[in-house]
Amino acid sequence: MAKGLTTTVLHADRQSEIEHGAVHKPMHAAVAYGYRSSRDLAAVFQGDKPGHVYGRQGNPTTSALETKVSLMEQAVGTVCFSTGMAAIGSMMVALLRKGDHVVSSQFLFGNTNSLLQTLAAIGVDVTLADATDAAAVAAALRPATRLVFVETIANPATQVADLAAIGDLCAAHGVLYVVDNTMTSPWLFQPRSVKASLVINSLTKAIGGHGNALGGAVSDTGLYDWTTFPNIAAPYKKGKPATWGMQQIRKKGLRDLGATLSAEHAHRIAIGAETLALRMDRACGNALRLAQWLEAQPGVALVAYPGLASHPQHGRAREWFRHYGALLSFELRDGIDCFDFLDALELVIKSSHLGDTRTLAIPVAHTIFFEMGAAQRAQMGIGESLIRLSVGIEDFDDLQADFAQALGRTAA
Secondary structure, X not given: OOOOHHHHHHHXXXXXXXXXXXXXXXXXXXXXXXXXXXXXXXXXXXXXXXXXXXXXXXXXXXXXXXXXXXXXXXXXEEEEXXXXXXXXXXXXXXXXOOOOEEEEEOOOOHHHHHHHHHHHHOOOEEEEEXXXXXXXXXXXXXXXXXXXXEEOEOOOOOOXXXXXXXXXXXXXXXXXXXXXXXXXXXXXXXXXXXXXXXXXXXXXXOOOOOOOOOOEEEEEOOOOOHHHOOOOOHHHOOOOHHHXXXXXXXXXXXXXXXXXXXXXXXXXXXXXXXXXXXXXXXXXXXXXXXXXXXXXXXXEEEEEOOOOOOOOOHHHHHHHOOOOOXXXXXXXXXXXXXXXXXXXXXXXXXXXXXXXXXXXXXEHXXXXXXXXXXXXXXXXXXXXXXXXXXXOOOOHHHHHXXXXXXXXXXXX
């Protein structure tokens, strides 16, 4: 009988033997791993036997976390990295070649957008498309298209991609479909359900959940036929074809680029993951109530949150997601300075992070999206006064009171 996500994560380590009867996989800080048999060492290096050879390619603590993430995403395998951006970048470097084509949502986290610009500079063609409309993605496909990349809920303007239709499109064309699940997390949504090939999670965010560890993951859903992917190198065409993509990402991405997740951070993330569902239920509930309250305030011009009936993709979000997420954005009416408003908040923390237990706010056009310029921000639906909120698990009445007093002080 299948168990729920929280039960599965809580008891995942115990599915294999844990040293000294511990209930959690302990931290393994070793860099080198010794073998009694040199033949065994060679077999592990060549991928013929499981094991660890060098800390840059992983350790038992990270392996235990990879198992947890795979279980959460119903994946056949996961590779963990030092950050979410390291996961995206290493995956793309491992799988793409000069002359390949990528179709990406135009509604993206700023650093992911910057990464795509870097790939374009070294010979990978990139087309940005409106991922809320699968027809726009279809129109962007070419014979050289290797990969389509989308976020479930866009950061920060909360557009919801046409996930199911894009999944059908990629399956029909044999294109790798990569879905960044960070804004929803495996508790709210599992991209495998829309035929995603690979799933990205920034483990720093909701899965870790406490702002005390960096990490990222790439998970393979097992739905993509890697025998059709032209860029798998011969050394990684070993064993079952379903494992080829992860083998290449682990070797050419993790090993060669070296964005290794430390044992300490892997352990912290694994502990945080145990309460993912509890935290997300609370944070998403707070976010929905706060979005509804903000939308009714005369000092607020716009609220972007998929849980609101006014959101263009509300119906899509209601159909696919358990909750609507803990991220929302809003714009103040003319005459209210966004910096003055943010500085008037007393409980909410001004910070670039998200997915924390604490509510965080940031003026995105002036910070994390500043580099891209006003024209591209406008294309992404990012107004110059847009404020992004990552809603935490505080008592809702306290959050509402903080926003009410800040509006009262700055809207006069």
